[in-house]
Amino acid sequence: MKRWILSGAALAIVPGLAFGQAIYPLDRATIMSGSKFDFKVEFPTIVAQDSVEVLINGEPYDKILGATAEYIEDEEGSGGSTLLLRDVAIATPGTYTVEAKAGDVSKSVGWEVFGTAAEPKAKNVIFFLGDGMTVAHRTAARILSKGNTEGKADGRLALDDLQYMAFIGTSSQDSIHNDSANTMAAYMTGHKSVVNALGVYGSRAESNFDHPKVETMGEAIRRHSDKALGIVTNTEVQDATPAALVSHTVSRNDKAEITEMHLAVEPDLLFGGGSAYFLPQATPGSKRKDDKDMVAAFKDKGYAFATSATELQQAVADHEAGGKILGLFNTGNLDPTLDIRVTKAGTVPDFPDQPLVADMTRAALEVLSKDPDGFFLMVEDGWTDKATHALDWERAIYDMIALDQAIGVAREFQEANPDTLIVFVGDHTHGLSITGTVDDDKPGDVMREKVGTYQHAGFTNYTDEDGDGFPDSMDVSKRLMMYLGNFPDHYETFRPKLDGIFVPAVQDADGKYVANEAYKDVPGAMLRTGNIPTDINAGTHSIDDEVLQSSGPGAENFRGYMENSDVYRVLVDAMALAPAAN
Amino acid sequence: MTEPTTFDFDEIFASVGVLGHTFSDRIATLDGRTVRMRGYLAPAAHGHDHHDHGHDHGGSGVLLLTRSPVAPCPDCGGGHDYPDDAVFVFPAGAERPRFAAGRETEVEGVLEHGSLVIPGVGTSFVRLREARWNHT
Numbered sequence: 184m185k186r187w188i189l190s191g192a193a194l195a196i197v198p199g200l201a202f203g204q205a206i207y208p209l210d211r212a213t214i215m216s217g218s219k220f221d222f223k224v225e226f227p228t229i230v231a232q233d234s235v236e237v238l239i240n241g242e243p244y245d246k247i248l249g250a251t252a253e254y255i256e257d258e259e260g261s262g263g264s265t266l267l268l269r270d271v272a273i274a275t276p277g278t279y280t281v282e283a284k285a286g287d288v289s290k291s292v293g294w295e296v297f298g299t300a301a302e303p304k305a306k307n308v309i310f311f312l313g314d315g316m317t318v319a320h321r322t323a324a325r326i327l328s329k330g331n332t333e334g335k336a337d338g339r340l341a342l343d344d345l346q347y348m349a350f351i352g353t354s355s356q357d358s359i360h361n362d363s364a365n366t367m368a369a370y371m372t373g374h375k376s377v378v379n380a381l382g383v384y385g386s387r388a389e390s391n392f393d394h395p396k397v398e399t400m401g402e403a404i405r406r407h408s409d410k411a412l413g414i415v416t417n418t419e420v421q422d423a424t425p426a427a428l429v430s431h432t433v434s435r436n437d438k439a440e441i442t443e444m445h446l447a448v449e450p451d452l453l454f455g456g457g458s459a460y461f462l463p464q465a466t467p468g469s470k471r472k473d474d475k476d477m478v479a480a481f482k483d484k485g486y487a488f489a490t491s492a493t494e495l496q497q498a499v500a501d502h503e504a505g506g507k508i509l510g511l512f513n514t515g516n517l518d519p520t521l522d523i524r525v526t527k528a529g530t531v532p533d534f535p536d537q538p539l540v541a542d543m544t545r546a547a548l549e550v551l552s553k554d555p556d557g558f559f560l561m562v563e564d565g566w567t568d569k570a571t572h573a574l575d576w577e578r579a580i581y582d583m584i585a586l587d588q589a590i591g592v593a594r595e596f597q598e599a600n601p602d603t604l605i606v607f608v609g610d611h612t613h614g615l616s617i618t619g620t621v622d623d624d625k626p627g628d629v630m631r632e633k634v635g636t637y638q639h640a641g642f643t644n645y646t647d648e649d650g651d652g653f654p655d656s657m658d659v660s661k662r663l664m665m666y667l668g669n670f671p672d673h674y675e676t677f678r679p680k681l682d683g684i685f686v687p688a689v690q691d692a693d694g695k696y697v698a699n700e701a702y703k704d705v706p707g708a709m710l711r712t713g714n715i716p717t718d719i720n721a722g723t724h725s726i727d728d729e730v731l732q733s734s735g736p737g738a739e740n741f742r743g744y745m746e747n748s749d750v751y752r753v754l755v756d757a758m759a760l761a762p763a764a765n
Numbered sequence: 766m767t768e769p770t771t772f773d774f775d776e777i778f779a780s781v782g783v784l785g786h787t788f789s790d791r792i793a794t795l796d797g798r799t800v801r802m803r804g805y806l807a808p809a810a811h812g813h814d815h816h817d818h819g820h821d822h823g824g825s826g827v828l829l830l831t832r833s834p835v836a837p838c839p840d841c842g843g844g845h846d847y848p849d850d851a852v853f854v855f856p857a858g859a860e861r862p863r864f865a866a867g868r869e870t871e872v873e874g875v876l877e878h879g880s881l882v883i884p885g886v887g888t889s890f891v892r893l894r895e896a897r898w899n900h901t
Contacts, residue, residue, distance in 0.1 A: 458784065459849075464880055464888075465880060467785055467787065467788060467879075467880055467890055468781070468890070472882050490782070490784065511783050513783065514781075514783060516838075530781075530848075533782070534781075534782075534783070572838070686833075686834050686835060686836050688836060689805070689834045689835075689836055689866045690808050690836065690866060692808070692861070692866070694808060699834050700868060701833070701867060720837065
């Protein structure tokens with residue numbers, strides 16, 4: 184069978200899937216007309232080729248899909264036969280019923296193939312992804328950045344004036360739960376998938392790269408428009424969120440291959456961390472398992488290259504229309520904004536000139552706005568999630584403010600360019616919530632007794648004397664008190680960790696995570712026994728709906744409850760990537 | 766018998782950068798010799814496979830020694846779980862190694878440097894072979 188094999192391909196078994204008869208795309212899939220996808224039918228047993236009948240809207244499938252599928256008698260030793268047809272598309276919008284039969288077994292699924300508006304509503308789309316975003320991240324950022332007096336906010340975040348909202352469902356093909364890969368992939372393909380997957384459905388294929396693919400936003404922009412494409416993150420550029428714009432693998436861990444998938448799509452700009460996966464394996468610092476020099480490969484495609492905020496500014500100043508920029512500012516993730524700006528902890532001593540998300544957004548808009556056909560820009564802040572996992576809400580909220588400042592940059596651009604759609608959404612939530620305040624000046628040594636709720640919470644005493652939007656100090660005497668709803672064993676210290684990101688739990692010799700004793704002797708520290716399995720070292724995502732906020736042409740289509748996979752349709756409709764044939 | 770040389774995390778790299786790191790002269794000099802390092806031990810493995818269906822991270826017996834306690838980032842995907850100056854520790858003896866989680870430990874072992882992919886675990890830049898420590 185035709186395979187797409189990349190070096191180091193790991194094999195994946197996708198749990199949670201019942202491998203009965205399956206048809207991909209799945210039942211209730213929504214597919215943009217003209218977009219490419221792989222069609223796959225899996226039978227639970229070995230069936231004779233001549234017993235197989237597959238109809239689409241009552242006609243032989245090959246008449247609708249334009250090609251004949253490969254018949255695989257026993258797919259990779261699964262004991263089941265498969266029909267597989269790669270890279271098909273359906274041009275005509277409508278409802279499609281797919282029936283697959285062989286002997287006694289049969290299955291039927293329905294697809295909706297949709298066209299978009301004939302004319303674009305928005306020339307530009309800026310898609311902000313706050314990883315792990317909850318309502319509490321927004322509220323806490325507003326309190327810390329703007330303050331609150333007598334119950335009214337003393338100022339508004341940039342995101343507070345986004346006009347339209349929707350609740351977003353984040354569940355998966357294989358689970359009511361989710362991760363940052365398949366949730367962002369849903370936004371960026373219009374299809375649900377399994378946890379960890381990017382740009383594929385989870386099937387019974389063995390190789391990570393053989394699962395049935397669906398078109399990504401990056402590919403759609405390239406195939407169906409002349410728009411520029413920008414990808415910006417403060418994580419590794421191979422991390423799940425940025426990867427979702429270009430990648431096809433059932434495992435987000437295939438970072439070396441994801442680097443190559445970025446190159447295949449050739450975004451006009453790619454800013455973030457993760458240079459370790461660009462370096463040939465012999466270079467100390469490389470995380471590749473081959474000798475490819477991906478920085479050289481990008482340069483060969485004409486990319487300018489920047490390794491610091493200063494170099495990025497220069498690359499933008501030197502940029503000419505049509506030029507491309509690769510900005511890699513760390514071997515791994517960029518550091519949390521609190522560490523870059525204040526503590527200098529983490530890898531900041533080694534990478535002292537890392538750009539903030541707002542800096543990268545400003546640079547991206549300056550470059551992309553030169554394209555007369557407009558652009559699609561994705562901007563992620565990943566530390567809103569990674570720090571929340573670490574139960575380090577101070578770093579998460581500080582990055583929430585950093586992300587809001589990037590949204591502010593985009594809102595200024597939108598004011599001057601009203602044909603711009605801005606979307607701001609998280610990929611999944613966390614069980615993060617604001618309880619009240621904690622006041623060091625309350626009597627006694629027991630920190631728990633210093634937590635204020637109801638009228639006893641009062642107000643915090645963060646200040647912003649320099650007016651930069653960030654609190655002057657996170658370690659004030661009357662702080663916000665936030666808790667996570669699920670957590671490993673850890674010591675609650677009731678105060679920010681200014682020496683470096685919180686490591687709540689460490690692994691013992693039996694592989695179980697136990698509370699990190701480094702925090703045991705912090706005055707007032709309290710042991711909290713975890714409420715999730717002991718093989719998990721951090722807070723986990725929650726399944727609560729996301730809240731999406733949006734302004735600009737097309738934003739009115741975000742409303743009520745939507746699946747994350749429905750967001751794609753609003754985006755491509757705004758850009759008219761598949762104008763219906765008249 | 767001479768005491769093993771003390772070696773510190775700060776002495777691993779002469780420079781660290783986006784385009785790669787440079788090992789120090791000192792680590793090149795000490796390579797193959799027994800050194801003593803202080804840090805925190807942890808299994809060089811993911812604790813939970815919810816993000817990692819495709820990789821076997823368990824049971825390798827390899828440990829990590831880090832300058833401060835670390836835990837894999839749970840939503841980063843595999844491959845970038847540990848700092849680049851994490852030292853991969855190969856215990857002497859076949860016994861499943863015991864150690865005190867989250868407590869600073871002095872480890873002795875034969876120093877080895879250079880990129881090495883350890884299947885199912887990740888890429889290591891520095892290692893201690895035949896490693897021993899007191900477990901109390």
